[in-house]
Amino acid sequence: MSSVTELGPRRIPSYVDSANQHAGGVVGIATVRDPHAALAHPSVVMCSACRLRAECLPGELERGALDALAGRLVSTRRKVAQGEPLFRAGDVFDSLFAIWTGFFKTVVMTRQGREQVTGFQMAGDLIGLDGIHAERMTVDAIALEDSQVCVIPFAGLQEVAREAPPLQERLHRLMSREIVNDHNSMLHLGSMYAEERLAAFLLELAARLEARGYSGSSLQLRMSRGELGSYLGLKLETVSRTFSRFQAQGLLDVSHRRISITDPDGLRQVIDGAEM
Amino acid sequence: MSSVTELGPRRIPSYVDSANQHAGGVVGIATVRDPHAALAHPSVVMCSACRLRAECLPGELERGALDALAGRLVSTRRKVAQGEPLFRAGDVFDSLFAIWTGFFKTVVMTRQGREQVTGFQMAGDLIGLDGIHAERMTVDAIALEDSQVCVIPFAGLQEVAREAPPLQERLHRLMSREIVNDHNSMLHLGSMYAEERLAAFLLELAARLEARGYSGSSLQLRMSRGELGSYLGLKLETVSRTFSRFQAQGLLDVSHRRISITDPDGLRQVIDGAEM
DNA sequence: CGGGGTGTTGAAGCGTCTCAAAGCTTGTGG
DNA sequence: CCACAAGCTTTGAGACGCTTCAACACCCCG
Numbered sequence: 358m359s360s361v362t363e364l365g366p367r368r369i370p371s372y373v374d375s376a377n378q379h380a381g382g383v384v385g386i387a388t389v390r391d392p393h394a395a396l397a398h399p400s401v402v403m404c405s406a407c408r409l410r411a412e413c414l415p416g417e418l419e420r421g422a423l424d425a426l427a428g429r430l431v432s433t434r435r436k437v438a439q440g441e442p443l444f445r446a447g448d449v450f451d452s453l454f455a456i457w458t459g460f461f462k463t464v465v466m467t468r469q470g471r472e473q474v475t476g477f478q479m480a481g482d483l484i485g486l487d488g489i490h491a492e493r494m495t496v497d498a499i500a501l502e503d504s505q506v507c508v509i510p511f512a513g514l515q516e517v518a519r520e521a522p523p524l525q526e527r528l529h530r531l532m533s534r535e536i537v538n539d540h541n542s543m544l545h546l547g548s549m550y551a552e553e554r555l556a557a558f559l560l561e562l563a564a565r566l567e568a569r570g571y572s573g574s575s576l577q578l579r580m581s582r583g584e585l586g587s588y589l590g591l592k593l594e595t596v597s598r599t600f601s602r603f604q605a606q607g608l609l610d611v612s613h614r615r616i617s618i619t620d621p622d623g624l625r626q627v628i629d630g631a632e633m
Numbered sequence: 634m635s636s637v638t639e640l641g642p643r644r645i646p647s648y649v650d651s652a653n654q655h656a657g658g659v660v661g662i663a664t665v666r667d668p669h670a671a672l673a674h675p676s677v678v679m680c681s682a683c684r685l686r687a688e689c690l691p692g693e694l695e696r697g698a699l700d701a702l703a704g705r706l707v708s709t710r711r712k713v714a715q716g717e718p719l720f721r722a723g724d725v726f727d728s729l730f731a732i733w734t735g736f737f738k739t740v741v742m743t744r745q746g747r748e749q750v751t752g753f754q755m756a757g758d759l760i761g762l763d764g765i766h767a768e769r770m771t772v773d774a775i776a777l778e779d780s781q782v783c784v785i786p787f788a789g790l791q792e793v794a795r796e797a798p799p800l801q802e803r804l805h806r807l808m809s810r811e812i813v814n815d816h817n818s819m820l821h822l823g824s825m826y827a828e829e830r831l832a833a834f835l836l837e838l839a840a841r842l843e844a845r846g847y848s849g850s851s852l853q854l855r856m857s858r859g860e861l862g863s864y865l866g867l868k869l870e871t872v873s874r875t876f877s878r879f880q881a882q883g884l885l886d887v888s889h890r891r892i893s894i895t896d897p898d899g900l901r902q903v904i905d906g907a908e909m
Numbered sequence: 910c911g912g913g914g915t916g917t918t919g920a921a922g923c924g925t926c927t928c929a930a931a932g933c934t935t936g937t938g939g
Numbered sequence: 940c941c942a943c944a945a946g947c948t949t950t951g952a953g954a955c956g957c958t959t960c961a962a963c964a965c966c967c968c969g
Contacts, residue, residue, distance in 0.1 A: 465817070475820075488809070490809035495813050495816065515805070518801070519795045519796075525791060533766035536763050536808070536812060539818075541741070543749055543751055543815065543822060544749040544751075547864075547866035548748070550925095581947065587823065590822060590823035597949055597950080598949080600949090827956080857914095858916065867957075868958055869916080870917080870918085870957090871957060873916060873918080876916095876917095889966075890916095
């Protein structure tokens with residue numbers, strides 16, 4: 358029980374009021390040129406010293422490009438309490454956000470209130486790429502646990518990218534990866550049974566956690582059954598039933614949001630075995 | 634019947650052998666530095682004179698940036714016959730492709746042969762953004778009618794983008810749009826009934842055609858029921874039945890792949906009316 | 910004019926959803 | 940510290956929508 362994967366700190370004692378960070382529906386207003394923001398969040402971000410470097414925007418950049426990032430770009434951090442939005446659809450797009458600690462979901466919504474979770478993001482992931490197109494966010498980004506994000510003003514990022522080709526390359530690859538991920542989700546949603554979708558999701562989540570140094574077999578889900586169901590195109594009851602069935606088959610142990618994958622190969626067979 | 638929308642030329646008489654364009658699994662090898670390709674496809678592309686400028690990569694760029702595009706970048710065109718691949722998943726990524734005439738589908742496939750159509754692309758659309766991430770294409774791009782594409786070597790595009798900020802901006806917006814589109818597809822796949830999915834698809838397709846100067850009410854589908862079903866996460870029979878139901882309700886007229894939308898507001902109500 | 914690919918339609922089966930109730934966990938206030 | 944409330948999860952039973960399997964119609968192309 359003590360080796361269970363935890364995503365970031367369990368509890369972050371006190372947060373600045375997250376409401377005023379969102380005033381006027383504008384997000385990402387905190388840039389290096391904004392003294393108020395600098396005061397509110399005096400922490401100066403140093404990508405070169407960050408443990409998440411490899412997963413995050415910097416990637417494998419060499420020193421020069423890294424310093425350009427650290428010095429001119431990522432200047433502030435923002436805290437977002439569990440359940441609070443980092444931004445909402447319709448907010449003006451200003452900045453990308455790199456998750457430093459915590460866990461988020463992104464949700465698209467129709468006028469009629471129909472919801473679809475489009476992804477779950479963890480430390481090192483980038484949020485906000487969808488906003489570039491129309492300079493407006495198109496999704497809600499909600500913290501599923503107390504989180505901290507690095508604010509990356511996009512105009513500045515583009516500027517630096519022009520001078521540092523490796524950074525430009527990296528940005529393009531990350532945007533492209535987002536597209537590939539979405540295609541993968543579409544594959545799940547469009548042509549798989551509930552068991553296959555859940556199995557694929559769990560294996561992918563475990564792999565992402567493992568890439569960040571956590572256990573790939575014992576995981577703590579940060580989303581509810583309903584949120585997971587939305588992402589997978591299933592109702593929460595179906596998600597719950599499918600978990601129970603997996604447990605009955607000896608593939609994993611479920612205790613609410615604590616999942617232990619006991620037979621990863623079995624899960625892989627759930628995906629591979631069931632032919633079209 | 635004579636005002637029916639046609640996408641591009643009805644028939645392009647003769648094509649160069651498309652097989653050798655795909656030799657070795659490498660696509661997009663035809664760059665300005667490749668004399669053979671230049672010989673095979675001597676047409677020099679002039680974005681500034683192209684009717685699709687606004688929809689395509691150049692967007693609303695001013696003259697200087699446009700000339701940079703035309704002169705240094707898009708140097709060759711490729712023809713792809715109906716049913717033939719522009720590229721396949723696993724091919725080395727070299728270039729983006731801008732559709733000049735024709736219509737494509739992109740398809741992801743699992744090892745077990747499960748397929749998912751991830752999108753349909755028409756004149757002005759960009760194909761290949763998914764390949765940037767790992768320098769390999771991740772989808773098959775198949776021509777659904779005889780088509781011609783402009784080849785845009787990506788290394789060169791990045792280079793020019795560094796010198797022409799408006800072009801850089803444009804590229805980022807297009808990549809972001811792709812992400813937004815995919816999220817929209819996920820919404821359809823994850824939380825809609827067959828009728829809603831098809832109605833949303835038809836309205837969106839009509840809007841895209843209209844933006845390109847075609848009729849938004851009378852359209853000629855380029856994909857089979859099966860391909861459309863794959864994109865919508867439905868079986869071909871379900872697509873066919875849903876078309877029939879729409880016709881019975883007086884929303885549209887169906888005759889194989891010829892669709893006349895007679896009641897667009899009715900179609901919108903199909904999406905909006907059915908609450909969660 | 911015939912054949913193959915494509916589209917339509919019907920009937921039965923199956924997977925997921927809906928509705929409902931009960932169990933469990935967590936947080937809060939008495 | 941316990942009790943209770945609120946929210947989340949589990950489980951069951953029946954309904955519903957889509958798929959499957961099958962047969963037939965249609966259109967295009969040679």
